[in-house]
Amino acid sequence: NPDPRELLDLALEAARRGGELAARGQHGISVLDTKSSPTDVVTEMDRATEELIRDILLGARPDDAVLGEEGGAAPGATGVRWLVDPIDGTVNYLYGRAEWAVSIAAEFDGRVVAGVVEVPVRGQTYSAVRGQGARRNGEPISAAAPVDLDMALVATGFGYEARRRSRQARVLSTVLPRIRDIRRVGSAAIDLCAVAEGSINAYYERGAHPWDWGAGALIATEAGARVGGLRGTPPNHDLLLAAVPGLFEQLHDLLEPLGADSDD
Ligand code: IPD
Numbered sequence: 001n002p003d004p005r006e007l008l009d010l011a012l013e014a015a016r017r018g019g020e021l022a023a024r025g026q027h028g029i030s031v032l033d034t035k036s037s038p039t040d041v042v043t044e045m046d047r048a049t050e051e052l053i054r055d056i057l058l059g060a061r062p063d064d065a066v067l068g069e070e071g072g073a074a075p076g077a078t079g080v081r082w083l084v085d086p087i088d089g090t091v092n093y094l095y096g097r098a099e100w101a102v103s104i105a106a107e108f109d110g111r112v113v114a115g116v117v118e119v120p121v122r123g124q125t126y127s128a129v130r131g132q133g134a135r136r137n138g139e140p141i142s143a144a145a146p147v148d149l150d151m152a153l154v155a156t157g158f159g160y161e162a163r164r165r166s167r168q169a170r171v172l173s174t175v176l177p178r179i180r181d182i183r184r185v186g187s188a189a190i191d192l193c194a195v196a197e198g199s200i201n202a203y204y205e206r207g208a209h210p211w212d213w214g215a216g217a218l219i220a221t222e223a224g225a226r227v228g229g230l231r232g233t234p235p236n237h238d239l240l241l242a243a244v245p246g247l248f249e250q251l252h253d254l255l256e257p258l259g260a261d262s263d264d
Helices: 004-024 044-060 090-094 162-178 188-197 210-222 247-258
Strands: 031-034 041-043 065-068 072-074 080-088 101-108 111-119 124-129 134-136 139-141 153-156 181-183 202-205 226-228 240-243
Touching: 004 044, 004 080, 004 101, 004 111, 004 124, 031 044, 041 044, 041 090, 044 065, 044 080, 044 101, 065 210, 080 090, 080 188, 080 210, 101 188, 101 210, 111 188, 111 210, 124 188, 124 210, 134 188, 134 210, 153 162, 153 188, 162 181, 162 247, 188 202, 188 210, 188 240, 202 247, 210 226, 210 240, 240 247
Parallel strands: 065 080, 153 181, 153 202
Antiparallel strands: 031 041, 065 072, 080 101, 101 111, 111 124, 124 134, 134 139, 202 240, 226 240
16 A cells, blocks of 8 residues: 555645746736636646646656546556646636645545645645644644634635526525625635634535545545535535534535535
């Protein structure tokens, strides 16, 4: 079996170099393509950064599998699969904002065992190895103490398609009067790290992908948060929810009857 600490070291190196490349190219970039809607953009730097990260990971471990946001799936033979989001928070990146991250997770036999979320403009590196706690710039971090839902600062995110966004707005109209306030940071990976360091109490989103949450979910879990979907499922595309135990259940019980995991 691979040593998760070695996988983490490789992820740290790839995230650092990918983050440097993306940060150098942040200003004056152009949009190359769009995905699910005209506002769901891919920049030249999304592609270049993912290519660099793939080269670093596969240069060191050529037989591993990779699933990347831009480059898709490459099969492997070792049981290790890398989940790569070169720039999570692409719209922030495009607008010259700071809230974007490189997210790299290493799965072994389908389970994330190590993860890194690098936030280059803020100089923050979040990391975790399963069973060994979560860190920011090498120092241990932990999620905030439990609060009741009505005192919770909650982050969320929205999809890019109009139908999903209308539904998300309707869910939010019920959530908003029940909580302290809402934040829409624009990067799922950073939202999960915010739960991990206690700068936000909870986060939920419909429609996120494994490359968005792979690293951040491990970091939040290792910091003491609970991360999952609705009705006891693991985190998934339908709904991703993270909060300390207690608050997790309160937010779950608010979101579940609202159908927050559906577009209809
Ligand atoms: C997006 C961000 C955003 C979330 C979207 C994601 P991208 O990732 O994480 O916060 O709301 O669902 O797609 O497109 O910037 O990599």
